[in-house]
Amino acid sequence: AQSVTQLDSQVPVFEEAPVELRCNYSSSVSVYLFWYVQYPNQGLQLLLKYLSGSTLVKGINGFEAEFNKSQTSFHLRKPSVHISDTAEYFCAVSLYNFNKFYFGSGTKLNVKP
C-alpha cells in the first residue's frame, strides 16, 4: 500500500523568506512523486514531478523539490516566497501506470507581508 505524509498542516512564513514543505512517502514498490498547488476554490495545479533521472526537480513559479530515496522524502522548496504563493500544497505519489494518485493531507502555506 502507498501512503503520503505531510507533517506540517500549516506553514507561516514572511515574504521573501525561504520555505520548505515536507513530504514523506511509504510504498513497497517504486512510485512517482508529485507536488500540486491548490488556490482557494480552484482545482489542483501541477507544480512539479519526479519520474526518474536527476533527483533535483525544478517546477513552475520558482519551486523545486529533491527526491531522497533513502529517506523516502520529496520536500518542496522555494528560496524566496511571494504573497501570491499563499495556497495549499499537496504531495502525491502514483504507481507506474498513473491510474490513481495518493495524496497527502496538504500543507497550507501562508505568506505574510
Add this chain to the structure above:
Amino acid sequence: AAGVIQSPRHLIKEKRETATLKCYPIPRHDTVYWYQQGPGQDPQFLISFYEKMQSDKGSIPDRFSAQQFSDYHSELNMSSLELGDSALYFCASSSRQGRLTGELFFGEGSRLTVL
C-alpha cells in the same frame, strides 16, 4: 488553452436525493479521473476511465456509479445521498502521452452540499 470543465460548479441536494456531476476533459484527452475532497481533507481517488472503459477503482461507494461516454466526457452519478457525501468533487483528464508521464489536468471541481 481549453481546460477541464466540470458542471455544475455548485450543487445543493437533500439527503436521499440523487445527483449527477459532469466532466468534460481537455480535447483529445482520453482518460478521466474522479476524486473526492471532503472538508479539510486530501483528495481521495474514486474511479478512472480510459477509452470509455473503467481502468481503476478506489474508495467509491456502491451508491455511486460513473461512466465515460463516446465523446470522452464522464458523469458521476450519486444516489441515496448522505450528509458525508458533501465534498468537492474533482475531475482530471490526461492524454495518451500524459498517461505515460502522470500529466493530469484537474478541473475546478463541483462542490456538492447535502442538507
